[in-house]
Amino acid sequence: MYYILLPFIYLLSWIPFPLFYGVSDLMFVMIYYVFGYRKKVVGQNLRNAFPERSEKEIRAIMRRFYRSFCDVLLETFKTLTISERSAIKRCKLTPEALLLFNRYADENKSIIIVMGHFGNWEWAGNTFSLQCRHHLYVVYHPLSNKHFNGLIYRMRTRFGTGLIAMKDTFREMVQHKAELDATAFIADQTPAPDSAFWLTFLNQDTPVFQGTEKIARKMNYPVVYARVERVKRGYYEISAETLFDEPGRTTDGEITAAHTRALEKDIQRQPESWLWSHRRWKHKRPEITK
Structure with missing residues (x-):
């Protein structure tokens, strides 16, 4: 096939x-x-x-x-064949976002980027790798089919982006500690209910992965929320804001709640741009956590 x-x-x-x-x-x-x-x-x-x-x-x-x-x-x-010029033209960083990423690069600070399945998250990785000085690594779930996984790998790494399998995230981030890097987490996937952090998201009890927060607090890398907003058909704009400069000083759940609220606001403003086809609310909140 x-x-x-x-x-x-x-x-x-x-x-x-x-x-x-x-x-x-x-x-x-x-x-x-x-x-x-x-x-x-x-x-x-x-x-x-x-x-x-x-x-x-x-x-x-x-x-x-x-x-x-x-x-x-x-x-x-x-992304298999798009030119660098077209990739940047069709998915732009706002001047403010570029300034933010350049400031962290000037300070030689690695960062964590957190985002959702909003806009075109695939094109955003290309643009970041082409225009920013951090080496971008994207945390992902490898596909079970090795052929299609290889195709996805080629598409995502074509402009220099690195990929990290989710199970290897912390270990590889420690290995890259000497680099100036940015590690991107797509944080709106569905975790197992018993190990998740639960909150109200879009009017529903929602489990959220807390791995992004735990790693951010351990590494103490600034946490930057990125949104990829559709401007018109075939064109997107990447904006970014710092959520926490010193995650190590945050309380449990604070980072998770902050990036989830930021995504919720984006979805409410442009609902058609989020990935609604997944069964995001298939789990019920365990009674013990209520």
């Missing part, structure tokens, strides 16, 4: 952008109207997150989400 799909993936990555988004439009029709891919999950997630919204508003957000989802999915394949 991998070798059958690979030529089509590369062909798709070479298509000029105007035609490329025509393919995405066709994909939207098939996924949304024909196959109804995870529409029940997406609809229920949206209704629970925005109980004040009418059914008409929920449906409108759903359609915008599926259009965005198709774009981002196909845009990921573009």
Whole structure:
């Protein structure tokens, strides 16, 4: 299957952008109207997150989400062949974000970047590696299929980004301690309920990985929240803000709550840009933690 799909993936990555988004439009029709891919999950997630919204508003957000989802999915394949110039043009760092990252580089401080599945997180890694002085490492879950995992690895590392398997995160960060690096965590995935930090997120009891916080406090690296906002179709803007300069001085749960609240605000402002198709709320809060 991998070798059958690979030529089509590369062909798709070479298509000029105007035609490329025509393919995405066709994909939207098939996924949304024909196959109804995870529409029940997406609809229920949206209704629970925005109980004040009418059914008409929920449906409108759903359609915008599926259009965005198709774009981002196909845009990921573009990283196989996109030029450096086009990568930077289509996913820009704001001047303020670039100043923030340069300040930490001037101070020779490694940092932790925390973000969510919002906007185009794949393109953001390319832009950071091309424009910032920190060596970027992204924490990820390797795919079980070694062929597709290799493809994802090539796409994500093409412009110098390094990848760290989640289970090896702390060990590898210690090994890289002499480097000027930035380690990026996608922190809105679903952990096991018993080991998670629980809080209210989008009007629902939500388990959150606390690994980002634990590592930040151990390494005492500044924690920077990054958002990748869709400006218009095919164009994104990366902004950033420091949440904590000295994580070692924070209390338990403080960092986790802060980056989760920051993501919540972004989702409320531009809901179609978040990844609603996952069963983010499949677990119930254990009684003992209430």
